[in-house]
Amino acid sequence: MNEKENQSELLNHLHELQNSHPQQYITEEALNQTTQKFGLTKAEVYGVVSYYSMFSLKPRGKYIIRICQSPVCHLMGSQSLTEFLKQKLGVAVGETTNDGIFTIEHTECLGQCGKAPSMMVNKDVFTELSIDKLETLIEKLKTEAK
Ligand code: FES
Structure with missing residues (x-):
C-alpha cells in the first residue's frame, strides 16, 4: 500500500471511530487503538486528528450545527x-x-453559495437561512432529541 492509500485508510478509520461514538468524537482509547493498528506514534495520529477540522477530540452534541463562514455566506x-x-x-x-x-x-x-447562507446539521444541508428558519429548526430538533 502506498503512502496516499495509507493516509486514506487512516482517515476512513478515524471517521468510523468518530461516527460510531454517540458523542461524535475520537476518544483517548480510539487514538491508542489507531496508533497500534497503523504502527504510528500517538503524536502522528494526534497531528492528523487536529489538522482536519471534521475530527474532534472533545465530546460533541447529538446535533452538530456547522455554519458556513466562507465569503458568500458571510456576506449573506x-x-x-x-x-x-x-x-x-x-x-x-x-x-x-x-x-x-x-x-x-x-x-x-x-x-x-447560490442559496446562501447555508449550514449543515450532521449530514443534512440547510440553505437560504434566516433567523426565523433557524429558530424553527432548533425547536424541532430539541423536540426530536427528547
Ligand atoms: S460560501 Fe457558504 S455555501 Fe459557499
Missing part, C-alpha cells in the same frame, strides 16, 4: 446567524450545550 449574514445561535443555545462556537444536544461549529463553503 452567516455571522448574525452564529450570534443568534450562540445566544439561543448559550454556548460559544466549538462548544456543546449542557444537555448534550447541540454543538456549534464553523465550516468552509458547502457548495451551496
Whole structure:
C-alpha cells in the first residue's frame, strides 16, 4: 500500500471511530487503538486528528450545527446567524450545550453559495437561512432529541 492509500485508510478509520461514538468524537482509547493498528506514534495520529477540522477530540452534541463562514455566506449574514445561535443555545462556537444536544461549529463553503447562507446539521444541508428558519429548526430538533 502506498503512502496516499495509507493516509486514506487512516482517515476512513478515524471517521468510523468518530461516527460510531454517540458523542461524535475520537476518544483517548480510539487514538491508542489507531496508533497500534497503523504502527504510528500517538503524536502522528494526534497531528492528523487536529489538522482536519471534521475530527474532534472533545465530546460533541447529538446535533452538530456547522455554519458556513466562507465569503458568500458571510456576506449573506452567516455571522448574525452564529450570534443568534450562540445566544439561543448559550454556548460559544466549538462548544456543546449542557444537555448534550447541540454543538456549534464553523465550516468552509458547502457548495451551496447560490442559496446562501447555508449550514449543515450532521449530514443534512440547510440553505437560504434566516433567523426565523433557524429558530424553527432548533425547536424541532430539541423536540426530536427528547
Ligand atoms: S460560501 Fe457558504 S455555501 Fe459557499
